[in-house]
Amino acid sequence: MTGKFQAxxxxxxxxxxxxxxxxxxxxxxxxxxxxxxxxxxELPIFEDTELFTRGVGESTDxxxxxxxxxxxxxGRSITLRPEGTAGVMRAVIEHNLDRGQLPVKLFYRGxxxxxxxxxxxxxxxxxxxxxxxxxxxDPQLDAEVIAIAFEGYRRIGLKNFSLHLTSLGDSExxxxxxxxxxxxxxxxxxxxxxRNRAKKNPLRLxxxxxxxxxxxxxxxxxxxxxxxxxxxxxFGEVQDALSSIDIPFEINPRMVxxxxxxxxTTFEFVHSGLGAQSGIGGGGRYDGLMSTLGGQDLSGIxxxxxxxxxxxxxxxxxxxxxxxxxxDLFVIALGxxxxxxxxxMIQELRNQGFVVEQSYGDRGLxxxxxxxxxxxxxxxxxLGDAELSTGSVELKEMATGQAxxxxxxxxxxxxxxxxx
RNA sequence: GUGGGCGUAGCUCAGCUGGUAGAGCACCCGGUUGUGGUCCGGGAUGUCGCGGGUUCGAGCCCCGUCGCUCACCCCA
Numbered sequence: 001m002t003g004k005f006q007a008x009x010x011x012x013x014x015x016x017x018x019x020x021x022x023x024x025x026x027x028x029x030x031x032x033x034x035x036x037x038x039x040x041x042e043l044p045i046f047e048d049t050e051l052f053t054r055g056v057g058e059s060t061d062x063x064x065x066x067x068x069x070x071x072x073x074x075g076r077s078i079t080l081r082p083e084g085t086a087g088v089m090r091a092v093i094e095h096n097l098d099r100g101q102l103p104v105k106l107f108y109r110g111x112x113x114x115x116x117x118x119x120x121x122x123x124x125x126x127x128x129x130x131x132x133x134x135x136x137x138d139p140q141l142d143a144e145v146i147a148i149a150f151e152g153y154r155r156i157g158l159k160n161f162s163l164h165l166t167s168l169g170d171s172e173x174x175x176x177x178x179x180x181x182x183x184x185x186x187x188x189x190x191x192x193x194x195r196n197r198a199k200k201n202p203l204r205l206x207x208x209x210x211x212x213x214x215x216x217x218x219x220x221x222x223x224x225x226x227x228x229x230x231x232x233x234x235f236g237e238v239q240d241a242l243s244s245i246d247i248p249f250e251i252n253p254r255m256v257x258x259x260x261x262x263x264x265t266t267f268e269f270v271h272s273g274l275g276a277q278s279g280i281g282g283g284g285r286y287d288g289l290m291s292t293l294g295g296q297d298l299s300g301i302x303x304x305x306x307x308x309x310x311x312x313x314x315x316x317x318x319x320x321x322x323x324x325x326x327x328d329l330f331v332i333a334l335g336x337x338x339x340x341x342x343x344x345m346i347q348e349l350r351n352q353g354f355v356v357e358q359s360y361g362d363r364g365l366x367x368x369x370x371x372x373x374x375x376x377x378x379x380x381x382x383l384g385d386a387e388l389s390t391g392s393v394e395l396k397e398m399a400t401g402q403a404x405x406x407x408x409x410x411x412x413x414x415x416x417x418x419x420x
Numbered sequence: 421g422u423g424g425g426c427g428u429a430g431c432u433c434a435g436c437u438g439g440u441a442g443a444g445c446a447c448c449c450g451g452u453u454g455u456g457g458u459c460c461g462g463g464a465u466g467u468c469g470c471g472g473g474u475u476c477g478a479g480c481c482c483c484g485u486c487g488c489u490c491a492c493c494c495c496a
Contacts, residue, residue: 117492117493123496380455380456
């Protein structure tokens with residue numbers, strides 16, 4: 001094995017047959033977004049480093065220790081994007097996409113990068129599908145965004161997942177809670193590292209997996225209890241909207257999101273069949289992000305769904321794809337004259353929209369038939385000297401073994417009739 | 421960054437207290453000079469991750485190293 005190149009550590013990559021699942025997931029997630037009027041935005045993989053330090057937040061782990069940052073030839077600091085929202089905001093501001101009717105509704109997909117130690121469901125290059133709805137603060141929009149993710153998972157066939165929901169409230173609510181929470185945390189007997197973590201973002205302690213910390217935090221004041229009337233009403237309306245379209249959720253006041261820009265409604269989809277990394281998607285509202293990045297003071301809401309983890313979840317639930325890759329016809333040509341004739345015929349059939357495969361080289365009829373079988377083709381034909389001289393072939397239905405004599409000129413027409 | 425597990429055929433793995441490497445699947449050929457799936461017969465493939473040590477002898481023991489993997493922190 002030495003001397004062979006290997007993919008860099010911790011990257012996810014997809015090749016057949018799994019790559020068709022990857023493609024299926026992406027297509028399936030896109031459909032509900034399109035149905036709700038979201039449009040594609042395709043953005044660069046790398047951005048100005050400062051976009052993330054300012055947008056995502058310097059205190060987050062993502063920015064402080066997980067970014068792929070390098071200097072380009074002009075001496076600029078460049079970072080491979082660790083998440084999608086900041087880049088979308090940059091593009092919206094830069095190209096004045098928020099000048100027209102609001103909200104601006106966009107979706108994106110592609111690779112993201114974080115320099116972490118890889119483990120099950122966590123990669124250094126991973127894939128996300130995300131949407132953003134910018135410029136409108138309406139509980140119904142929050143519910144719409146969540147519904148799009150939910151419907152995507154549903155269409156993929158996932159069942160063993162749940163939606164965790166909470167609200168971080170507005171800045172007034174957060175401020176009043178934060179001082180009480182800090183007071184509480186100060187009274188605890190904590191090691192220095194944990195205390196430092198709490199200083200950066202006290203909410204983090206709610207998420208700590210160590211049982212002793214869980215115990216200490218059991219009595220901690222919850223942000224949900226500190227929401228002012230406006231935030232409370234807003235969150236109530238989000239819940240009502242979700243209930244009205246039968247989307248089940250559980251309120252989880254201890255849920256913590258990793259990025260600093262979240263405000264108001266936040267949510268996370270968790271799958272039960274994965275390892276330690278069980279989140280298959282999450283998102284929330286962000287009030288201050290746009291203005292932080294130099295744009296208008298607009299609110300937005302969005303999500304990011306982890307394609308890699310969705311694939312793992314599919315495998316955990318043993319979900320089969322509806323259709324793999326369908327082949328109409330497999331052509332076996334014997335002898336040089338037949339091969340030349342077949343080559344032309346195959347191109348014509350493909351250009352007419354049929355999925356046509358063929359056997360290559362001369363591997364013998366038996367081997368060629370085996371290849372036909374494995375291709376999953378519905379029909380096969382053998383084209384040799386005899387067929388060339390009579391101008392007709394046996395169109396064989398692979399599943400039944402039954403064959404039908406068809407003239408070469410009528411082949412396309414017959415295939416079309418059969419595949420109806 | 422910290423800790424556990426594992427590196428043997430294309431894949432999944434077996435390999436006894438150290439004795440010179442195997443199975444299943446996949447692949448190729450044949451049984452059937454031009455018709456697949458089932459069945460039967462045959463075949464190819466390994467620097468046993470890499471380097472060193474112990475030994476008459478190492479896939480197995482020891483040391484180092486690289487890689488993979490799972491978990492912590494954190495997250496998709």
